Amino acid sequence: MSTFKAALRVVAAHPLYLTIYALVISLMGAFIVLSSSASASSETTEYEPCAAEVAIVDRDGSPLSQAFTRHMGDLYALVDVADEPRELQDAIVTGRADCVFVVPEGFGDELVRAARAGDELPQIEEAYGVSTQASALSGVEAARFSTLAGSAAALDGGAGLEEVAAMALSAAAERADVEVHATPSSGGVAADGVKLYLQFGSYAITSSVIVCVGLVFSAMSRPEVKRRLGAGPQSHAARDAAVFASCLVLTLAVCALSSLVGVVALRDYVAALPALHVALALVANFAFGLVPLSIAYLCTSFGAREEVLNAVGNIFAMVMSFLGGAWIPLSFMGAGVAAAAHFAPTFWTNQAIAAVLDVEALTPATMGSYFTSVGITLLFAVAIAAVGLSVARRRRA
Structure with missing residues (x-):
């Protein structure tokens, strides 16, 4: 338990990271969703030419x-x-x-x-x-x-x-007749708002987990810290398990904070959707949190410290949120980018979220698509963690 608490104290010593990456960026995502919804609701159905x-x-x-x-x-x-x-x-x-x-x-x-x-x-x-x-x-x-x-x-x-x-x-003087036709989305305005927030939330989760969890792994792997902990009664396996447990708790806390911000800020949207559908979407988001946890472990296995973790966290957050369609819908991108997106865990997470938010009833086909996408996301996390374990063992040897 002392190792578990010591790992959490490392994060407590860097409150600014959690505040900026987890809270502020999540609030930005909620603001973007609410702003885009407000502008969409103010759109007119009448065509007006440009008044230059x-x-x-x-x-x-x-x-x-x-x-x-x-x-x-x-x-x-x-x-x-x-x-x-x-x-x-x-x-x-x-x-x-x-x-x-x-x-x-x-x-x-x-x-x-x-x-x-x-x-x-x-x-x-x-x-x-x-x-x-x-x-x-x-x-x-x-x-x-x-x-x-x-x-x-x-x-x-x-x-x-x-x-x-x-x-x-x-x-x-000959002009074409123009009419504006509003195309309703498959899941409705509420579902689109929640999906957009969770897509943007991948940036907050990725950056905050990589940086904060990486700091824990980095601090607990320092030679002087390992020597001090080795003098205690805990075995090496028990200490590693305690560190992993603290990082898992921290990852779940970041995902919970991001979800809480979304539920509170978009409460009108959430209330318009079935509770089970929203819960499943949030579960997919929690499953995605294990991917940046594995990336943080892999980075620290190579000996990455605070500055490198900040750079990696922001770069990976930008790339994965982009390939997940948070900034530009994948339908607007070229075939090459759309194909590359299938190799990003955010793509499969968003597929799982869309599978449960875009339907009125959870059919066996819907749940099959949902669990398949969540399972692929978890496989990304397992594969990256396996590489990190291999690197850590080689460095230890």
């Missing part, structure tokens, strides 16, 4: 450049900016204009000539402001107008600039 503010400097003065100014004014708010370098730069830097377009002299004639000769069309010069999305969208619209004007000039070889401008305006 653009400035147009017409150095050409042709009917085509005037038609371009008229077209952009119908879509966006036009900002008056003097054709002076300082004024143009000021409009961009201060954000008065999201994008500044400069129609060069001779643009209309050159565009008609290039379109009919099959050459590359001249481009309208543009400068992006601070709002890159609005700037990019307005830039695409400017390029669209130039392409339509070039097509009109090529299709009607005898048309003058005014006729080309009229045809370009008519074609550019």
Whole structure:
């Protein structure tokens, strides 16, 4: 029991790690879920085009450049900016204009000539402001107008600039009908919120367990500590068992703290789900906690100390949470990344969580998928711990 208490005192001497890695990061995860849910609930079902503010400097003065100014004014708010370098730069830097377009002299004639000769069309010069999305969208619209004007000039070889401008305006005014359809998720808003929190919670559990448990293993493996403990009545196996027991208790405590933060912060979501489903999801999360426990043991088997444990904890937490889909859904990633995610324990943990949260009833097929995913997660922990035991035995020999 004295060895067990001594191991826990090592963690008690570093309260900042538990506070930052376990508590603060878990609170961040809850905040992210609540913020994303609030923004999703405020989304409208009506399509609203981008309301960009653009400035147009017409150095050409042709009917085509005037038609371009008229077209952009119908879509966006036009900002008056003097054709002076300082004024143009000021409009961009201060954000008065999201994008500044400069129609060069001779643009209309050159565009008609290039379109009919099959050459590359001249481009309208543009400068992006601070709002890159609005700037990019307005830039695409400017390029669209130039392409339509070039097509009109090529299709009607005898048309003058005014006729080309009229045809370009008519074609550019054609817009597709847009409707917004909200696609309901398979498990509902509550299930999605809990799943997102547990996905992000893998970062908190991984970083805190690797760092805090690693500190215990590292401290208890120091030569002077081992000599002092060896002078006691406990056998070597009993001391190792006590250290492992303290680390297991610490791992379960970190998982419990992360789960408690999620249950309290997302209590409305949790209350909307069946209690057994939520309990099974949390059990899968506890099973995942054994993976960073094994990683911590493996690191200290190689002799890693506090600085290395901090680096490894953060790197592994970032990689595993990423491959688990916490930052970007796996459906948005390429086939290579999605395939690599199958070699991360977070993928299987999240599969188990989704298996019980996305269904209304726990069928044998659902439970089979759940236990398979949890079992694979535990196999990751066993494999890593086995490597750590092998390394520790070699170093001891």
